[in-house]
Amino acid sequence: MRDIEKFISGFCRFQQQYFNDRPALYGSLRGGQRPATLLIGCCDSRVDPLLLTGGDPGDLFVVRNIANLVPPCTPDASAGVSSAIEFAVCELEVERVIVLGHARCGGIRALMAPREVRRETDFVGQWMRIARPVAERVQRELAHRDSDARHHACELASILLSLDNLLTYPWLKRRVDQGLLKLHGWYFDLESGALLAYSARRQQFLPLVCPLPAR
Template identity: 90%
Template sequence: MQDIEKFIGGFSRFQQQYFNDNPDLYGSLRGGQRPRTLLIGCCDSRVDPVLLTGSDPGDMFVVRNIANLVPPCTPTASAGVSSAIEFAVCELEVERVIVLGHARCGGIRALMAPRPPQRETDFVGQWMRIAQPVAERVRRDLAHRSSDEQHHACELASILLSLDNLLTYPWLKRRVEEGKLKLHGWYFDLQSGALMAYSARQQQFLPLVCPLPAAH
């Protein structure tokens, strides 16, 4: 019951902040949403994109799944994720898409150290096959590195895979080519507290927000 009481108390604070202290915000949102950002993040409970970015209601259209993956545009693509991307890009006409990965991702760890299915279903394993080519490349190219280093490399590479897969959606690619949509790859290092962003020019992840000195 402690969790439930915490959630109810949290909603009361939310209600006070957005319906009493700032009634105009939801007044404007009742007519519809116009977020300018689509964020594709992980389901991990430690990585809440709204909390991490300090966003208000209406700022961000969020899609969360295991390991923040984007399936390629194929007839068998996951309708849940693909339909959310389609809605955000084609109907809401967002101006940017951020793929937000993070350190110590359980989905990537399961991909890098697979086990036989433990249940009658294997939905997690089926989903993580999207990133199988990345895992195989990391194992091949970094065979001499530790498992932690391989996991870290796979976390970063899976973000780039998702960015590439976004461009397989023709309507999304057109908006990118027309200059109406920007794609971003971000990585939250929950060990240090840093936020990294992929630089296509330098072909590496660089700090957007450096860790606090105390985090070292």
């Protein structure tokens, strides 16, 4: 029950901050949303997009799923994720898409070290098949590295896979080709507190925000 009380108190703070202290913000949002950014992130409770970015309500259109994956555009693509991307790109006309991955991702761990599922369903395993090609490549190319290194490499590679899969949606690729939409791959290192971004020119993830100095 303490968690419920914490959430209710949190809503009271939210209410005060946005409905009392900044009434103009929600006054404008009542007429509709116009976010400039679609963020595709992980469901992990440690990686909250608005908290990490300091965004206000209305700043981000957020899609969250296990391991921040984007399925390729196929007739049997996940309707939940694909429809949210379609709405953000075609209806809201966002200006950028950020795929936000993170360290210690449980979905990637399940992919790299699968366990026998002792329940009626395995929705996680089915979903993670999207990233199986990059996991197999990492296991093959980094067989000489330890499991933590392979796990980290797969987390980064899955972000790039999602960026590639975004371009399989024809209406999204058109906007990218027209210069109306930018794609970004970000990685939150929750161990160091750093934020990395993929550089297509350097073909690697580089620090966007460095870790804080050690105390």
